[in-house]
Amino acid sequence: MSHDKSSPSFLQHHFHDVNQQYETAKLGMWAFILTEVLTFGGLFCAYTIYRSWYPDMFVGANLLLDVNKGLLNTVVLITSSLTMALAIWAIQKKNKKLSLLMLIATFLFALAFLVIKYLEYSHKFEVGQLPGEYYSYMGPEVAHINNPHIFFSIYFIMTGLHGLHVAIGMGLIAWLIYSTAKGNLHSKYYTPMEMIGIFWHLVDLIWIYLFPLFYLI
């Protein structure tokens, strides 16, 4: 049984009404966020355990991280969360132009984050601060430390997984830009934008934990 002609085109056939569809989407997205928290939670757990076993290694090795770039990335990502929220606010206010602008800004900030990360990573590759058995840097900061490769292993895995999520987020935002431009998303139906917004805020939040844990303490 399909809906009659008065139903909006974005209402899927197995939902009764727009509200049920929206509520369901929200529940699904928050359940997904829970799974992401547990995934990263496992890694934060590993971080905690290794930090408690090798505190000197963490304190010493983290001097090798570029705090400036890390701080810049933090500002970039927080701002992108703001522009994402503004994009949703704009579409609610029927301002398609502003919404698109904010989405593009979010996309660009995400891109900036990855570029800065790339600069950080490439410097590390150059000097041999690599994960696991590829680690070769023997500079003065780590001279008195055992197993510096473990710090970098955990660093690369966590920031790498986070970076992967940023990249995926970029793809999703690009799709939002396309959909909004085409008119598929509008003040009456912007659920995908809101859901992806929630995802994006999570990506931001994870970085807000990663930054101090790796760069500052």
Place this chain on the structure above:
Amino acid sequence: MDRLTEYFFPKQVSSFAHDIDNLFYFIFFSSVVLFAIVVLGMIFLSLKYRFKKDDEIKLTSSKDHSNILEALFFIVPLILVSITFVWGIRSYLKMVIVPDNAIEIKVTGQSWFWTFDYPDGGTTLNELVVPSNQPIKIVLSSKDVLHSFFIPVMRSKMDALPNRYNVMWFDANQEGVYDIFCTEYCGTGHAQMEAKVIVMKPAQYEEWAKELGSDDENMPLDELGAKLYTKKACNTCHTLDGSALVGPSYLQTSQMWGEERVFDDGTTAVIDDNYIRSAILEPQIQIVAGYQGVMPTYQGLLNDRELDALIAFLKSLNKDSQI
């Protein structure tokens, strides 16, 4: 109970085996009772209320609740598991607190044999010798992957880890020879990683400990080699009958004496005394074609005389040739 123990369990040799078996019986008999209630209840109710051929379908009882029964479902199992838990922990604490007068033996697991180092010096492979009625503290570690040291008759088991020492203890109250098994999967030879624990009277043990390493001095070399073949665990991976196990059969090596053997990288070497010596001390340098390079080095585990003995033994396997 003794007959049940004979049926269910290996001998009760350690001082705490009896208690552990009793814990088992408590749980076992409670379980039998609960199980009987379940099965008999099930059979009785399903038969009594079965739908017979000419029965009419009718409305059935609304009864779906009974305070008394539900309280019983909770309380009785709760009591049983509480007893089990407390008993389990008290017995466990006895197993974990090592008596002060224990003698310490270092046990090292590696793929795929056990090495035992005794307090007064001396090492045995695959044979743990202990005095009876004396607490033995086992300090356990692994040289490579995870293993687990299990002596069924002692009801005792502990994992051997590569980065940490684990400790277990037991106190044997009966002389005899008993099995030791590896109970953590460790690769190809896991099932062959067996050893024996020999429980001797204390006086006998004293004598044995004194002679450790000295009784072989007057034995002819090939005879000593035959003894070392099992004592040093070569038999775990090398047969004497020509069949290939993890490593080539000694018989085959013996029969090829003086000929060239091919290795997995294409190089060759003549099988002679020097080759055998190097194969035992540095096995990873030349891996025989068709086999995996998994043999551990015996550096430090065999003295020169023992090496000579093994070489002599190997040669003796091929009695027809003139080597």
Place this chain on the structure above:
Amino acid sequence: MTEKKQNYLTYPKGIMSWLLTLDHKRIGIMYLVGGIIFFFIGGLVALGMRLELAAPGNDFMSNDAYNNMMTLHGAIMIFLFIIPAIPGALGNILLPLMLGAKDVAFPRLNLFSFYLYTLGAIFAIYTILSGGVDTGWTFYTPYSTQSTSNVIPMTIGVFIIGFSSILTGLNFIATVHKMRIPGLTWYKLPLFVWALYGTSLVQITATPVIAITMVLLMLERFLGIGIFDPALGGDPVLYQHFFWFYSHPAVYIMILPAFGIISEIIPVHSRKKIWGYKFIAYSTLSIAFIGFLVWGHHMFTAGQSVLSQIVFSFITYFVGIPTGVKIFSWILTMYKGQVSFTPPMLYALSFLFLFTIGGLTGIFLGAVALDIHLHDTYFVVAHFHYVMQGGTIVAFLGGLHHWWPKSFGKMYNHTIANICALGVFLGFNGTFFPQFLLGLRGMPRRYATYDEQFVELHSYSSFWSGILGLSIFFAILNLVWSLRKNNKLNPGTNPWGAMTLEWTHTSSPPHPHNFEEDPVLEHGPYDYDKVIVKPTFKK
């Protein structure tokens, strides 16, 4: 509209309409086919192992070959059959029907889940064909980081299937919360729905942890990161903690849906209201929750602190109590009912017998002092086969026999089905009961060969495994054979006279969109004391 006269199997037509289907029932059928294929593959591997173990020594295969087989048997059965099968097959077909919904919350995500399962399966097949993996399904380090076998493809497969599991769980949670018809409150839900809901909660919270563990294992092999390898500063016991933090809740993912099936079969085939509905519902949630707190009982000999041992043992006992409540509730359901010994009911009764043994033997293992003796012996092997096979698989077979006529509109031969059910029961006990004794007597697990002293029990076990294998094979064959065109046995829409929505408001097989109109709830799921629903099938 010709669609009205068709059912979901016949409309729409064409292979692409199946491969790109968004219909939850078709997706369920595809999971069923995939699950059964892997069940058979895993089962054949097991029969090969039992053949080898019938006598000591390497009769048919080398140690390495056996070690590969025992790993594949475990990995295939757990990841490719037991975890996905009941939710993926029965859950997908039935959940929306039981809720009065037209589909699950996210149909496209559902199809995506299925393809993730398929992709993971492809990695598993690749692993088998390219030399296998020999680490045991638990992949313990450092052996798994050093083994030359195909660890990485297998872990990739597990990782991908994990995502399939997470997305299915997510879908089901949203469906249960948001897609019920008016009047269908939580306490009017069929207990199978409660079971799927509890399972889904565990799936979405536990599975991410195994996913990340597999990633760490892969990176350990690839990059030598040093997190689990002691030579590089890591800890192998940390791996065990990560692994079991998921894998213990995973066993509840395996058993909760089975509990749900039993909760459906027994009231229907006893024509009686279920005993203790709320207890069963709450015990599902408590088992799901407590299950997260007990993982250390797999590690009692690893060298954990005494305090950890005590805490894990203590909480382990708590997980058994709600399960006991369920068993008594199921039995009491038959009181003053009208019990029919149909194939589903025989499987349900079989389940009660076998699962009780499995559950009780868990008590032995929870007592730390006794577990020291029993850990990593055949006692554990027997215990988990009693709960996973005697429990989940027997319930799965029961569920298949119960819902087969609904899903396909065909009835199978009851006599053959009953004989096979008996064969499964006897074959199973014959195979695994001796293994308790083997374990008590000290026989370790994962042994390709063994000491002469264990030969007698192993030979019994191997003999009966043949009976078990044949019975399962013929049971499934009997079901499949009912699909033949000239099968005259017509079950009608409600062959058992059941009361839940999938029976009372849909055709057999159901319409593509499930319901012609939104169903209106007339009575509760087990109101056999208030309403008579006539069965549409007479034997």
